[in-house]
Amino acid sequence: MYSFLPQNNPLQAFYPFLKMNYARVCHQTLDKSFEMNGSYFLVCSRCTGIYLGAFVGVLLLTFPIIKNLYSSYKYFFAFSLVLLIDVLVNNFIFTDYNKTTAFFSGYLFSFFTVNFVILELKRNHFFQSMQKHI
């Protein structure tokens, strides 16, 4: 979101503090991050994929047609494996970090994880009990 800000926007002054905020969960290496509008993303390409995948996953679950399509346990493990392989290949085998594969492995992993978790919560009637409390 930060990278979409126009140049000379006062919100850009928060850059160092926002960067500190994400430092706990991401290495934030500039070589491994996407660049847009002259500024680097606050997280690396893999984390960008993870956040975007989770967002799209939640968004798609709101459409009734797509419900229950990707709820399988197998998808979760398959894409966790893809992510693990990509981490190992990108860090140990190839010297050049591939941002695209890192992004897509993160995206697919979080997309299927979010679907899996939300459908499991639905199966446990979590949302109904939340509504009762509200």
Added chain:
Amino acid sequence: MKNKLSPAIVCGFGAAVLGTIPGVKSFGCCLLLPAATMLSLYLYLRITFFHESVTAKTAMFIGLITGLFSAFFSGFFDLLITYIFHTNDIVFSLPQVELLISSYNLGDIGKETIAILRNMSNEITTNGFSLTYTFFLLFNNIIIDSLFGVIGGLIGMSIFNKKYFTKL
């Protein structure tokens, strides 16, 4: 409560230690904390002898306390290392950040930001401690760690319920 607390302390401590090792974070990324919470949930199930399935409330609670312990321990380690070496990432990256902020031409707000960062950096290099830095560090750690802890708890709940408590 004790059954939930001890795995959370162990895994929170483990996540904090792993987070301080240079290089580990580049492999774990934002998966380190959810993984620690999942392990914490698994240990809780082992302690309770897989007596009953994990509810979302329990998973979220274990995730939250694992995240809070991780935030506390990682904050402590970070402050300790900063105090010993009188330097940290903020001090290292200050020149680049100053250049970046100056290039944005933000006027007074940009100058204010640079002044806060310079003050923080000076306090760290002279005393090894900065109250502003401590506040930012703990605030960020508590928010981020508890959030990722809860997410990890829910993922763990989904996996373990499916694996151990689904009737065939």
